[in-house]
Amino acid sequence: MAINNNKISIKDVAKLAGVSITTVSRVINNSKHPVSSKTRVEVQKAIKELNFQPNRLAQGLINNKSSIIGVIVHDISDTYFSEMVKGIEEVTFENDYIINIYNTDRDIHKELQAVNMLKANQAEAIVFTGGHLIDDFYDQQIRGYIKQLKQQGCYIISVNPYPYDIRDIDIGNKLATRTITEYLFNKGHENIAYVTGPAISHTTWERFSGYKDALKNKGLIFREEYVISGDFTFEGGRKAALELLNRISDITAVVTANDATALGLMWELKHNGVNIPEDVSVVGIGNIPETKYAYPPLTTIALPLFELGKKIGNCLMSKLLNNKVILEDIDVKIGLIERKSVKNLL
Amino acid sequence: MAINNNKISIKDVAKLAGVSITTVSRVINNSKHPVSSKTRVEVQKAIKELNFQPNRLAQGLINNKSSIIGVIVHDISDTYFSEMVKGIEEVTFENDYIINIYNTDRDIHKELQAVNMLKANQAEAIVFTGGHLIDDFYDQQIRGYIKQLKQQGCYIISVNPYPYDIRDIDIGNKLATRTITEYLFNKGHENIAYVTGPAISHTTWERFSGYKDALKNKGLIFREEYVISGDFTFEGGRKAALELLNRISDITAVVTANDATALGLMWELKHNGVNIPEDVSVVGIGNIPETKYAYPPLTTIALPLFELGKKIGNCLMSKLLNNKVILEDIDVKIGLIERKSVKNLL
DNA sequence: TTGTACGCGTTATCAA
């Protein structure tokens, strides 16, 4: 019979088993402190009968562990993020951690408030899956938070560039765009347009610079008029396509900042009568599942999102469980996925 | 100066402000208990200086509120779920609640364990976004959990059929498939195949029965050989397409259990030289974003996922914040989205 | 208007 009429606590178990709460605590936690097998059995019986589970809030309070891992994503509907989240969840789940998701839409205030909540909730770790946001106010605020968070013992990991003193995983943004641009060179393309991401995202600029680097290395001049702005979304890709229509005569290929953009671009282009890759070649970054089944299937750079998520999870657990920081383990291998959206000009 | 060298507690604030922790607590919680404006200012100054935030674990322990809302999804990479999650998060975030996600892949053990963790973590509410799983063991276990959870004061909401004594939102599965099937009748189709979802999901059978009902009402006989099994995924749709190829001569249209299936089906069909809708018509359920840009754009039933998510969020907040159960508010309006994947036979 | 003391459910320290 429960003392409290709704929640079963350690007291109820102790009472039922006829022992002290200390003893109950010992069997719960498999303590090294000896407990006679007879009492142990007695306690276990009581636990089973009452369906008792220790209140993790209380455990967290005394152990200074919340079991909360904050995961900040820019857009959970973008497979880029959901695949990563899936990977993280898969491993943290095994270790009884709580994944606390925040969907920020790259809004600096929401992102900031999310971090603030995570701080109040004593998050043991935070993962910034979407990279840094470029904004002075954000920058200043986030620095303060990170300092306080670290002081609290919170472990912070970021994917994509995050220019603070935290564990930052280089997902190879720059390399990705450079690689795919060079691939286009090898297929004989030289007049290559680029569709960017949103200006507020640091990732946007990293990827953009990879494209420019490739141009430079090849001795080609960078043309401002070949740059069209996007926002990492399918809709953004469509809009970019409309702008591209005017310049289609000069351009033979277009590199997009991410797959969603490429998909939207191709869709709108097609609906305007331009054929891919016959009239213009298109490539993306990410290799999200949809790219495989696009029309035509998209040539892109594979970013192993799900695996990355798992690696982040492992990295988190290693730190949180054993206080060991894994550094070498996270090495993101990007790869070129050659499909049907590029025409060979040679 | 902090007493504890890493975490700032209410004690630190009290000390700095030269008052008792009670007073600090009062200003934090905007208590009705009077506090002189002078001390209030003093305390606020100290709070600001120390960047103090109350530890929500401790608050939760004493208030018996964890601020945790568990959200169980079958596949976070399926837009069907991520859109809903986005909606839920948007409203719960405003009220300082924590969204705790579990991705179960419809695995009964994972689903069960997720519920178990949520129980230990004193979740204030749980949302089953993916509907009931059909399995005797699962069924028996989940009933026990639900009972205990309710005893703990946990509020439970389910989307799609959930045959337990909890708040269940009828998303109109049966109506959806019936409606779309009748739409096909109106376009002159009578030999209509059906691609199911995974057998373990209750949703699968609800949707299936809508198709059968439509047939019955129309006076058409149900043919077992027109049924192909799928699993709610793109890949499952592709496999179904392969099976469909043999029977394509008799069939003029196919209803699929969800959009992902329809998309996969169309893709594979196309790659096997069958044109949609010229050779066969295809329809889906869900109206996930991708359907709009498929080739051809998919005719489907709109399930307002994001809005549903927000409604669930509001429902949750109403109950958790004011202990009011909103019943009428959640009324999911499905709608036929007519696009290009159906041929008019009349 | 302010502060003391207790309790939330748990674990750790110490004594028995």
Add this chain to the structure above:
DNA sequence: TTGATAACGCGTACAA
């Protein structure tokens, strides 16, 4: 081998 008791950080009845 077992059990009081303090402590984690906070809110609140009660006292002052």
